[in-house]
Amino acid sequence: xxxxxxxxxxxxxxxxxxxxxxxxxxxxxxxxxxxxxxxxxxxxxxxxxxxxxxxxxxxxxxxxxxxxxxxxxxxxxxxxxxxxxxxxxxxxxxxxxxxxxxxxxxxxxxxxxxxxxxxxxxxxxxxxxxxxxxxxxxxxxxxxxxxxxxxxxxxxxxxxxxxxxxxxxxxxxxxxxxxxxxxxxxxxxxxxxxxxxxxxxxxxxxxxxxxxxxxxxxxxxxxxxxxxxxxxxxxxxxxxxx
Ligand SMILES: Cc1cc2nc3c(=O)[nH]c(=O)nc-3n(C[C@H](O)[C@H](O)[C@H](O)COP(=O)(O)OP(=O)(O)OC[C@H]3O[C@@H](n4cnc5c(N)ncnc54)[C@H](O)[C@@H]3O)c2cc1C
Numbered sequence: 001x002x003x004x005x006x007x008x009x010x011x012x013x014x015x016x017x018x019x020x021x022x023x024x025x026x027x028x029x030x031x032x033x034x035x036x037x038x039x040x041x042x043x044x045x046x047x048x049x050x051x052x053x054x055x056x057x058x059x060x061x062x063x064x065x066x067x068x069x070x071x072x073x074x075x076x077x078x079x080x081x082x083x084x085x086x087x088x089x090x091x092x093x094x095x096x097x098x099x100x101x102x103x104x105x106x107x108x109x110x111x112x113x114x115x116x117x118x119x120x121x122x123x124x125x126x127x128x129x130x131x132x133x134x135x136x137x138x139x140x141x142x143x144x145x146x147x148x149x150x151x152x153x154x155x156x157x158x159x160x161x162x163x164x165x166x167x168x169x170x171x172x173x174x175x176x177x178x179x180x181x182x183x184x185x186x187x188x189x190x191x192x193x194x195x196x197x198x199x200x201x202x203x204x205x206x207x208x209x210x211x212x213x214x215x216x217x218x219x220x221x222x223x224x225x226x227x228x229x230x231x232x233x234x235x236x237x238x239x240x241x242x
Contacts, residue, residue, distance in 0.1 A: 005031045005146040008136055010123045012040040016152035017106050018066050024116040025065060031144065037120045041106030043099045044172055045199045050094035051082065062226045067109050069225035075101040078218035093225055124180035155197060157182045
């Protein structure tokens with residue numbers, strides 16, 4: 001039997017991981033439910049964090065105790081402060097991370113977070129009482145109660161993948177789309193619309209002639225994202241940066 005939770009977070013992408021960590025660190029008994037525990041914090045597309053706007057957001061989240069900045073610093077293989085030629089207000093940190101290390105570090109951080117449970121299942125709907133969400137219903141038929149439910153389903157709700165002329169359902173390549181929640185939200189009076197993401201084709205690095213390309217080095221002086229001392233953590237976890 002499941003206990004009643006203070007907060008249930010649906011989806012363990014970056015948004016869900018931050019939401020679950022924040023709720024649990026504030027003392028809420030939290031459950032993070034996700035379709036596949038092996039893809040916690042998976043970097044969907046380009047394994048990069050930051051850039052203009054997102055770089056600032058990651059640092060703001062870090063200042064409020066979030067983990068994205070710390071984990072980016074622990075998993076980075078290159079760091080650049082973009083727009084150095086402009087004034088400091090325009091500077092934007094951007095890191096390329098090791099995709100595997102990034103996901104592993106996130107999972108480790110979450111597993112060390114008190115008040116946080118994990119459960120692998122697809123959430124098919126919300127429990128609603130007096131017009132308020134009070135829990136979830138999973139694909140296996142479990143009803144789990146909570147005082148609040150946070151939906152961070154990313155690209156999965158009724159997701160469609162377009163490749164050339166072909167279209168098929170999916171949240172990410174080789175991962176199922178999540179069904180049920182959108183229909184229920186629409187029935188409750190919410191609007192639903194589509195947001196399109198795009199991704200470039202993947203190429204085989206062995207087929208590229210690197211002599212024709214310009215090397216773009218990372219910064220020698222790595223400022224990083226987090227305001228915590230991640231240099232020490234990096235040494236401890238043996239991840240080389242730069
Ligand atoms: C092919 C591709 C290319 C992309 N390219 C870019 C890009 O170039 N730039 C950019 O900014 N963004 C891009 N994105 C978008 C990127 O995925 C999002 O910005 C980011 O991953 C969103 O994070 P998230 O935590 O909100 O959701 P996601 O990373 O999508 O994670 C959602 C999580 O929720 C889980 N989940 C969803 N529904 C359920 C459910 N019902 N029950 C249980 N678990 C559930 C999933 O398994 C997943 O773990 C791309 C996405 C894809 C798929």
